[in-house]
Amino acid sequence: MSADWPEGVARHVLDRVDSTNAEGFRLTAHPAWVLAVEQTAGRGRRGRIWSSPRGNFYGSHVSRPTGPADRAALRSFVAALSLRDALVAVTGLETAFTLKWPNDVLLNGGKLSGILLEGQGGLLAVGMGVNLIASPPAEAVEATTVRPTNLLAETGFRLTPEQLLARLAPAFAAREAQLAQGFDGIRHDFLAHAARVGERITARTMTASHTGIYRTVDDHGALVLDTEAGRITIPAADIFFADP
Template identity: 65%
Template sequence: MSADWPEAVDRHLLPTVDSTNTYGFLLPRVPAWVVAEEQTAGRGRRGRNWVSPRGNFYGSLILEPDLPPERTALLSFAAALALRDACVAVTGMEGIFRLKWPNDVLLNGRKLSGILLERRHDRLAIGMGVNLIGAPPAEAVETRALPPTSLLEETGQRITPAQLLSHLAPAMQRWQAELAQGFGPVRKAFLSSCAHLGAPITARTMTEVHEGIFEGIDDSGALELRTSTGIMLIPAADIFFRNTPDAPYH
């Protein structure tokens, strides 16, 4: 392990696995990172399939957090910040990475990664997928969703999963420690890198669609949407930008 690897955190590197989250739930000891060269049954949000070709990053941090569910969900913001920091570290390029609420990392306005939190009994899996060398074709993603991209396509740099993990693990430890002191600093850091803050967006929940201006994030992590009737708090939704993906960030 590298000198910066977090103390008392195990590391499991696998050639192939169905899902790093699922594998991590069965480990005898945590905390631990599980990273696979290939997933055969990767999952995204709301049960969506996550395409998992070799060469990209598929990893999960497995924890047993002593936190209530509403606080546990805030770890997704810490994970997004850690992943952004790791991408900056491995590429040496900072301004091209932004964050899309609640936890996507964008590269030049396109989707680079996804983060999925799953809980099973007393364990939490923070699963992360990052397009290092390849991304699904644009026609494979949902209509109006941001088109996917990869680090290789946008930067010309070929980064390995091991290189990313060596920066991601310590970055995640730092942001976990920050979150343990309160959500305020994490919220401030997330908003400072947030895409389309102050711009019109569409928020689609499981049952409704709302349009308005992305005003910010409240102390619980909910999105603040300014509508014609006032500020609406949205704890979970799919977000669609109403201007073009390549438009300047707000």
């Protein structure tokens, strides 16, 4: 482990697992990071399949958080910011990485990563998938979604999963410490790097679709939209950008 590895956090690097979140739940000691070279049943939000070719990053931070349940959900912002922190530290490309609410990291406007929070038995798994060397072809995703991209093709940086984890673990610990002081700092930093604030976007929930101007993120992490019907807050949704 590197000298910067956070104290008291275990590290498990495995060749092949079903999913790093599931493996994290099977561990007996937490907090811990689980990194897999390959996943056989990786998944994204709402049960979507997450393609997991070798060479990309598949990792989960698993812990037993204290405090209210809504505070646990705010770790999606911790994850997005810490992943951005790590990628900027490696590449030096400060303006290339932006954040799509609630927790996707974009690279030059393309989707670089996905983040999935899951809870089980008092444990919280924060799973992250990052396209380091490969990404799905554009025709494999919905036409209305953000185009997929990968770090190697977009920037020329070749980064191994282990190298990213070495940067990500301390960045995550630092953002966790920031969250412990309250959500205000995390919210401020997220908005400083958020994509499409002030622009027209569409938020689709399980039951409705809302289009409006993306104004901000509120004190609970909800999206704030100004629509033709007035200002609304949306705690969870899939976000779609209009053409630039």
